[in-house]
Amino acid sequence: MNILARYLSLFALALTVVPAALFALGVLGDAPMKLAMLVGTVLWFAASPYWLKGGSE
Amino acid sequence: MTDENHPQQNEPVNEYEREPVPEKAWKGPSSFWGMYAGEHTAGTEFMLGPLFIAWGANPIDMLLGLLCGDILAVLTWRFLTAPIATGLRLTLYYKLEKICGRRLVTLYNFANGVLFCFLAGAMVTVSATAVGVPFPGVKMPTFSDMMPTGVAWCVVVLLLGLAQTIVAVKGYSFVARVGHLSAPWMLLVFVACGLTTLPKLQSTDLSRIWTGIALNGGPSLGFWGFVFFAWLCNAAMHLGMADLSILRYARKASAGWASSAGMFLGHYIAWICASLLFALELQLHGRGASNAPGPMVYAATGWAGLACVVIAGWTTANPTIYRAGLAFQGMAPRMSRSTGTYIAGAVATFAGMFPAVAMKLLDFVGIYGTILCPVGAIIVVDYYLARRIGLTSNWAEKTGGSFNVAVLLAWILPLLPFAYLYWYHNVFPSYLTVPVWISCGILYIVFAKVFCRTPATANSIAA
Numbered sequence: 416m417n418i419l420a421r422y423l424s425l426f427a428l429a430l431t432v433v434p435a436a437l438f439a440l441g442v443l444g445d446a447p448m449k450l451a452m453l454v455g456t457v458l459w460f461a462a463s464p465y466w467l468k469g470g471s472e
Numbered sequence: 473m474t475d476e477n478h479p480q481q482n483e484p485v486n487e488y489e490r491e492p493v494p495e496k497a498w499k500g501p502s503s504f505w506g507m508y509a510g511e512h513t514a515g516t517e518f519m520l521g522p523l524f525i526a527w528g529a530n531p532i533d534m535l536l537g538l539l540c541g542d543i544l545a546v547l548t549w550r551f552l553t554a555p556i557a558t559g560l561r562l563t564l565y566y567k568l569e570k571i572c573g574r575r576l577v578t579l580y581n582f583a584n585g586v587l588f589c590f591l592a593g594a595m596v597t598v599s600a601t602a603v604g605v606p607f608p609g610v611k612m613p614t615f616s617d618m619m620p621t622g623v624a625w626c627v628v629v630l631l632l633g634l635a636q637t638i639v640a641v642k643g644y645s646f647v648a649r650v651g652h653l654s655a656p657w658m659l660l661v662f663v664a665c666g667l668t669t670l671p672k673l674q675s676t677d678l679s680r681i682w683t684g685i686a687l688n689g690g691p692s693l694g695f696w697g698f699v700f701f702a703w704l705c706n707a708a709m710h711l712g713m714a715d716l717s718i719l720r721y722a723r724k725a726s727a728g729w730a731s732s733a734g735m736f737l738g739h740y741i742a743w744i745c746a747s748l749l750f751a752l753e754l755q756l757h758g759r760g761a762s763n764a765p766g767p768m769v770y771a772a773t774g775w776a777g778l779a780c781v782v783i784a785g786w787t788t789a790n791p792t793i794y795r796a797g798l799a800f801q802g803m804a805p806r807m808s809r810s811t812g813t814y815i816a817g818a819v820a821t822f823a824g825m826f827p828a829v830a831m832k833l834l835d836f837v838g839i840y841g842t843i844l845c846p847v848g849a850i851i852v853v854d855y856y857l858a859r860r861i862g863l864t865s866n867w868a869e870k871t872g873g874s875f876n877v878a879v880l881l882a883w884i885l886p887l888l889p890f891a892y893l894y895w896y897h898n899v900f901p902s903y904l905t906v907p908v909w910i911s912c913g914i915l916y917i918v919f920a921k922v923f924c925r926t927p928a929t930a931n932s933i934a935a
Contacts (some may be wrong), residue, residue: 432667434664435664435665435773438668439668440616449776453776455657459602464649464653467653
């Protein structure tokens with residue numbers, strides 16, 4: 416689970432920034448870029464708590 | 473900007489607040505890199521980037537000035553703060569108490585608490601600009617707005633401030649955890665904001681993005697302005713030694729290099745990306761453009777960006793309200809921590825209704841650093857010079873004194889010309905931070921010679 420969560424988190428971070436880079440290059444449109452970033456955000460907060468320790472809990 | 477160590481509720485963990493951190497609790501450098509990166513990529517960055525443009529940044533001054541200032545900040549952390557932190561392994565508050573006594577530390581805490589309230593207020597403002605996006609009735613503030621923009625704005629700020637205060641009182645640890653988790657993602661959202669803004673700009677000519685013309689028609693913030701701002705916006709943390717509380721856990725002073733993660737990611741990349749957002753607004757809407765982070769980030773990155781603004785503002789405001797509450801509680805020991813936090817939250821929420829605090833964040837950060845950093849000079853004198861020049865190190869601890877007059881005078885007197893120059897001559901506060909810091913150190917040596925005699929020295933002089 417931990418390993419899977421790490422890979423998912425990495426994928427989530429990629430989904431947060433790669434679509435923006437593709438938008439900047441004119442490869443991806445505005446709406447799909449924003450949707451991909453939202454999916455990346457949800458995925459990050461779902462997966463990262465399983466392996467990223469720290470904070471107060 | 474910064475979001476310091478996260479206090480916790482009901483924690484059984486020994487934080488070594490009144491003893492040196494023992495070797496078993498020391499941490500390697502890796503513990504500090506992520507922490508600094510997260511602390512300095514926060515809600516304030518969304519305000520500061522646009523403010524650079526409003527202050528008339530030109531590309532060379534900004535890019536080089538920020539770079540030089542960030543390098544100076546890192547060097548200060550590495551060669552001033554970290555060696556003292558790893559030498560003493562005490563919190564700032566405990567070391568101050570040893571030098572100047574409990575009553576004067578309480579005064580320092582109060583000043584800290586009040587300033588924290590206004591910083592938290594600015595962050596409530598930032599979050600409110602995001603929460604208000606789905607509600608067209610909420611008028612977003614612009615640079616010229618110093619007063620609340622309307623009833624709807626006040627209601628949004630009030631609800632948000634109330635929620636943040638209740639969380640600070642009851643469920644603080646959850647927000648600290650969210651803040652920790654969101655750090656890597658938040659930095660990438662900043663980068664995404666910059667990337668998505670680039671193709672929308674009418675011109676990518678750097679001189680049309682950072683035009684060098686201040687929006688208020690006044691003098692622009694030149695190269696040295698950026699150098700000093702980037703160096704000293706966290707003066708309270710490095711020159712002022714607040715980060716003793718963090719770096720006292722470091723195995724070696726070289727952990728001070730970790731601050732470069734915060735400086736170059738948060739105070740360089742994030743600031744530049746945030747400033748691009750406002751450059752686009754200006755190109756689209758002219759001088760009437762709003763620098764409210766919520767709508768700008770929403771236009772750039774959609775709901776993910778909006779979530780980022782809310783989380784960035786919230787995770788910065790919450791620990792700030794919490795610490796301000798602790799400071800107020802320290803003023804009145806009979807007051808419960810909850811009451812102190814509610815008072816801090818109320819002040820922060822009220823301040824958040826006034827966009828002036830957020831719109832003047834460049835000034836506020838300079839004032840904040842200049843007021844708090846002089847105590848760091850006193851610690852430097854006590855740590856490096858006291859024995860060599862015949863001063864009593866840890867005067868209050870050795871004499872049982874609770875109020876070191878020498879510290880108070882050395883702290884307050886340099887602030888008087890600072891206040892005069894800032895209020896009457898509009899001198900940029902960050903230019904005055906280092907002179908105030910040095911003056912405080914020199915004055916402390918002079919006043920300590922006069923006022924801080926131990927019984928032994930007094931007797932020997934009398935004989």
